[in-house]
């Protein structure tokens with residue numbers, strides 16, 4: 001059975017051989033992995049179940065930089081511009097210390113005042129077939145390697161709009177109904193609608209959506225606010241998957257933090273899988289118990305607790321707890337709840353990897 | 365509702381126009397600036413309480429703080445004229461290596477809302493910068509935020525530097541992975557799980 005077969009069996013509630021595994025690595029974690037396994041490819045070295053593939057938009061950083069200059073937003077020489085206009089700044093090397101991913105996000109659209117300023121920006125053409133031309137082959141490649149193909153459309157709408165506009169401004173736009181927040185959310189929603197259709201037609205097994213709307217203590221915004229502004233847009237994107245699919249494609253949704261208050265709504269719009277279920281703020285056994293009848297769970301191994309601070313036997317215990325749930329019929333994919341940071345001991349990661357590959361029926 | 369209660373209510377609802385209008389009206393009507401200020405602060409306190417109970421969220425905090433700020437712009441000259449200044453100064457920042465600032469900003473907003481003088485050092489702040497700023501501004505409170513397990517050691521380091529510098533300021537820490545036990549173990553004076561508790565604790569520490 002390939003990792004893909006095993007994962008798809010797990011998601012559809014058939015008998016899986018073992019708990020499928022997904023791990024997101026930082027570069028220092030990759031260094032550590034290489035020193036122990038000789039490989040920098042975690043899919044191979046750790047036996048992961050998925051390969052993640054996204055669209056390839058063409059847009060020139062130069063045209064963004066110019067457009068931003070026109071808006072009075074100056075970039076520092078160290079800044080990088082993404083194809084969707086996001087801007088990151090890297091502080092001077094001497095202040096970096098151990099913090100290798102210290103890339104500060106700037107909000108280039110913070111001072112925009114009119115919708116026409118937004119529509120005149122050099123947005124990439126999400127309808128261009130070039131953006132998706134590689135997908136079919138990439139999916140086939142993943143399948144040949146025995147991996148499930150995941151179509152990446154995380155930061156679906158809210159997070160992209162927030163990154164460009166700034167969270168505070170975006171919230172104020174929506175409260176004050178300036179139209180700017182809606183314009184941004186709609187632009188990103190429409191591009192996601194288009195992209196997920198392309199994903200489905202290219203043979204992806206899973207479409208990965210997500211927008212962080214949770215915090216350690218609950219929702220970032222009130223549930224009615226989420227229902228008004230974000231839920232209908234998410235529903236459109238999921239519907240686009242349903243409209244395009246000829247055989248079932250799994251829809252996963254990522255939000256950090258405690259999002260228990262919107263789980264029923266997520267299921268209602270068609271989400272199949274929830275990630276990452278941070279155990280530090282969403283009690284795992286209870287959340288799985290409450291929602292296993294309509295949802296699969298992907299994550300649950302805490303990167304604020306077990307992975308950095310636990311012992312290998314704590315890791316084993318966390319996996320065993322999930323194996324118990326899976327044997328009992330819950331659909332579970334193992335994954336640390338965020339990236340493996342340099343504070344995670346190799347022994348904890350290797351224990352997770354070993355335990356995940358043990359036959360489900362021996363893992364007690 | 366009397367007019368000052370209406371002003372409090374306007375802040376709670378985040379109705380900035382009404383808040384500014386009522387502030388001006390109160391000023392024109394000769395209400396003591398101190399009482400107007402108290403009405404504004406009461407509004408922020410109420411929003412903070414709601415936030416603590418998960419009945420208000422980031423957007424509600426933002427609009428309440430905006431209503432308060434705009435009202436304060438009208439009120440400030442009168443307060444200054446009467447020599448009414450924030451009695452306490454707080455320095456706040458996110459520790460070195462960490463760029464998360466949404467929570468830290470809310471705490472700063474709430475401390476301002478409680479009429480503290482707040483010096484916000486931003487994110488990725490080195491220990492010595494906290495120390496220097498606390499000295500320069502005569503801080504009574506130093507607030508440290510960390511959202512990453514990987515920056516919790518920087519928080520420990522910062523508390524140590526503050527202690528070594530012999531500052532009298534009280535250190536309050538917070539952020540998603542921070543617990544009361546951790547706060548204790550690094551020698552911080554207090555931990556707050558949310559911004560409203562951060563206000564309660566800061567008030568207690570400065571009056572102790």
Ligand code: B12
Pocket residue numbers: 099101102103105212214215216220256257258276278303304337338339341422456461462463464465466467468470471506507508509510511512513514536537538539540541555556557558559560561562
């Ligand atoms: C939003 C967010 C981001 C945003 C931050 C935007 C910004 N300008 O702040 C972005 C997308 C940029 C981001 C980046 C990253 N993030 Co992040 N992020 C979050 C998220 C979803 C929410 C945090 C938040 O803003 N909450 C809302 C505010 C209101 O709550 P709060 O911060 O907890 O603050 C409240 C209290 O804690 C308290 N408080 C906080 N500070 C202080 C200080 C004082 C003095 C007091 C009194 C109180 C107090 O009061 C606040 C208000 O009530 C959390 C998830 C989570 N569980 O928290 C992950 C999370 C913190 N991120 C995480 C990670 C891994 C990262 C990245 C490393 C990812 C990456 N590789 O790029 C980077 C780090 C970059 C860096 N060097 O800092 C992980 C950390 C895991 C770990 N090992 O600790 C988390 C926990 C997600 C997860 N699934 O595990 N992130």
